[in-house]
Every structure is written in structure tokens, then in C-alpha cells.
Amino acid sequence: MIKLIQSNRKKFFLVLLFIFFIMIVTSIALGTADISFKQAFIALIKPLGLFSEEINAQVSGAHSLIIYKIRLPRIIMAAMVGAGLAVVGVAFQAVFKNPMADPYVLGISSGGALGAALAIVLKVGESLFSFSMVTVFAFAGSLFTAFLVYNIARVGNKIPTINLLLAGIAVSFLLSSALSILMVFNHNKVEKIVFWTLGDLNTSNWRQIIVTTPFILIGIFIIYLFYRDLNLMLTGDESAKSMGIEVEKVKKIIVVVSSLIVAACVAFSGVIGFVGLLIPHMLRMMLGPNHKHLIPFSALGGAMFLLFSDTLARSVLPSAELPVGAVTALIGSPYFIFLFLKYKKRVV
Numbered sequence: 001m002i003k004l005i006q007s008n009r010k011k012f013f014l015v016l017l018f019i020f021f022i023m024i025v026t027s028i029a030l031g032t033a034d035i036s037f038k039q040a041f042i043a044l045i046k047p048l049g050l051f052s053e054e055i056n057a058q059v060s061g062a063h064s065l066i067i068y069k070i071r072l073p074r075i076i077m078a079a080m081v082g083a084g085l086a087v088v089g090v091a092f093q094a095v096f097k098n099p100m101a102d103p104y105v106l107g108i109s110s111g112g113a114l115g116a117a118l119a120i121v122l123k124v125g126e127s128l129f130s131f132s133m134v135t136v137f138a139f140a141g142s143l144f145t146a147f148l149v150y151n152i153a154r155v156g157n158k159i160p161t162i163n164l165l166l167a168g169i170a171v172s173f174l175l176s177s178a179l180s181i182l183m184v185f186n187h188n189k190v191e192k193i194v195f196w197t198l199g200d201l202n203t204s205n206w207r208q209i210i211v212t213t214p215f216i217l218i219g220i221f222i223i224y225l226f227y228r229d230l231n232l233m234l235t236g237d238e239s240a241k242s243m244g245i246e247v248e249k250v251k252k253i254i255v256v257v258s259s260l261i262v263a264a265c266v267a268f269s270g271v272i273g274f275v276g277l278l279i280p281h282m283l284r285m286m287l288g289p290n291h292k293h294l295i296p297f298s299a300l301g302g303a304m305f306l307l308f309s310d311t312l313a314r315s316v317l318p319s320a321e322l323p324v325g326a327v328t329a330l331i332g333s334p335y336f337i338f339l340f341l342k343y344k345k346r347v348v
Contacts (some may be wrong), residue, residue, distance in 0.1 A: 115141020
């Protein structure tokens with residue numbers, strides 16, 4: 001099966017795109033509002049002007065409001081965040097030469113969580129430029145953490161990989177401790193803080209999408225431009241240097257771009273785990289280590305996985321909504337263990 005996929009990558013990608021489209025239509029239809037799959041499909045294609053007025057009229061004004069104002073922004077945000085986290089996972093696994101590296105290895109999620117918690121506890125106004133202050137503080141906390149870890153790890157003009165890992169772990173523990181202390185002294189805010197840290201796409205809107213899209217899409221494109229460098233870096237830094245790769249320069253660009261992507265994702269969706277760990281690892285087993293294929297497939301795979309998880313999170317219970325981060329962990333951890341047991345000889 002794996003050899004068949006590797007020999008027909010383009011067809012496999014098109015199949016995944018078709019499945020992704022079906023997932024979008026299904027996600028639009030699912031929910032408390034009574035929207036059929038046909039209405040969801042018509043609403044999704046309607047802006048293209050392919051249907052007659054009679055067919056378009058089958059989607060009522062109320063349904064259009066629900067689809068275009070609530071469900072579609074949430075679907076797009078889930079896809080964007082999933083794609084961003086998966087591609088950053090691919091990049092970090094190559095830079096750190098560790099298949100267990102994930103987008104939060106530099107402690108960016110801890111910085112975002114602490115920033116969000118501070119905004120919740122301090123009640124620092126309602127919004128800034130129509131954005132929640134929780135989002136603003138989370139973004140600032142994520143970027144500050146990335147800047148702090150980078151400068152702690154930096155040795156002159158170089159950023160040794162092991163230094164980045166150790167600095168990320170140390171800063172992550174420090175910020176997590178600060179978050180725990182903050183929660184101890186603010187019992188009445190614990191539930192809201194915990195729910196945010198577990199991931200939440202419920203407040204997604206078009207304004208947020210307009211802001212996050214440049215960070216994620218441009219970031220993914222920049223990372224893709226370095227796919228050859230990432231391939232060579234897998235052989236070791238010295239080997240990559242001998243082949244003409246400016247390893248330290250590539251590391252800096254990947255770390256900075258990836259940090260911006262993760263900061264945007266964390267700020268608008270909270271901390272969502274396993275996307276950047278599971279998807280690249282699973283696709284690497286199927287497609288091989290070539291980042292020319294791995295990056296675009298991971299972007300699509302991450303979008304599909306997070307969309308599926310978020311749809312499940314808001315649909316599994318009729319009167320409540322699960323944190324999407326809890327769903328990704330619930331799905332991802334057993335499957336990751338299964339994959340590891342099945343392919344552990346390859347991992348070694």
C-alpha cells in the first residue's frame with residue numbers, strides 16, 4: 001500500500017483534496033441547526049454562481065447566516081491552524097533531527113497560555129481593534145517566549161540545536177509554573193483558563209481569518225522554499241555544510257517563521273496538541289522523508305485532522321462542546337502508539 005502511494009503521490013493528493021471537500025460539506029451540515037447535506041453543498045458552491053436562483057433559494061436566509069457567519073469561519077480556521085501546526089511539526093522534526101519534536105518544543109504554547117491567563121485574570125478591557133484581549137495577550141506571550149528562548153540558546157551568531165531544545169524545555173517549565181501559581185490564586189478563573197488551554201475554535205470569525213492567513217500561508221510557503229535544505233540537514237549539519245547549505249541561516253529562518261505561525265495559531269485557537277506531532281510522522285512513514293512532498297501533504301493532512309477533530313468536538317454532545325485539543329489528544333495518542341508499535345523498527 002505504501003509503495004502504491006509513493007508511486008502515485010499526485011493522485012493520492014487529489015483523493016485527499018476530494019475527501020477534504022466532503023469533510024467541509026459534512027461539517028457545515030452537522031450541528032443543532034437543521035441543515036441538509038444538499039443545502040450545505042449549495043451554500044458552499046453558491047459564491048461561484050453555478051446554480052440557478054431556484055436552487056440557491058433552497059438555502060434560507062437563516063441557514064445562510066449560520067453557514068457563512070458561524071460554521072464556515074470555524075471550518076476555515078480549523079483547516080488553517082491544522083495546516084500551520086502540521087507544517088511547523090515537519091520543519092522542527094527536520095531541524096532538531098527528532099521525529100518526536102512538535103510545534104511547541106520551544107515553549108511557545110506555554111507563553112501563549114500564560115499571556116491568555118493574564119488577560120483573563122486582569123480583565124484588561126474587552127478588545128483591541130475588534131480582537132479579544134485574550135488573543136492579543138496570547139500572541140504577545142507566544143512571541144516573547146520565542147524571542148526569549150532564541151536569545152538564551154544563541155551562541156554568537158549560531159543557535160545550536162541542543163541549546164534550543166534545552167532552552168525551550170526550561171522556559172516552558174518556568175512559564176507553566178507561573179501559570180499554575182496564577183491559577184491557584186484565581187480559583188474563579190480556573191475553568192475559563194483551562195478551557196482555553198485545551199483549545200477552542202468556537203469564537204472564530206472572518207476578521208481572525210484575515211489576520212491569521214498571512215502568518216500561516218506565507219509561513220508555509222517560506223518553509224516549503226527550504227525543502228532541499230531540510231532534506232540535506234537530515235544527514236547532519238556538517239554533511240549539509242559540505243554540500244553548500246548555510247545551516248545556521250536556515251535554522252534561524254525556520255525557527256523565526258515557525259514561531260510566527262505557532263504564535264498565530266495559539267493566539268486564535270489555544271493550545272492544540274498532536275497535530276504537529278502525529279500528522280508529519282504518519283505521512284513520513286507513508287511518503288518517505290522528502291520534504292518536497294512531505295510539506296504539502298502535511299499541510300493538507302493537518303487541515304483534515306483538525307477539521308475532523310473540531311467537528312467531532314462540537315457534534316458529539318447535543319448540549320455541550322468538548323475542547324478540540326482534548327479530542328486531538330484522544331484520537332492522536334492511541335493512534336500514535338499504534339503507529340510507533342507497528343513501525344518501531346523503522347523509527348530506530
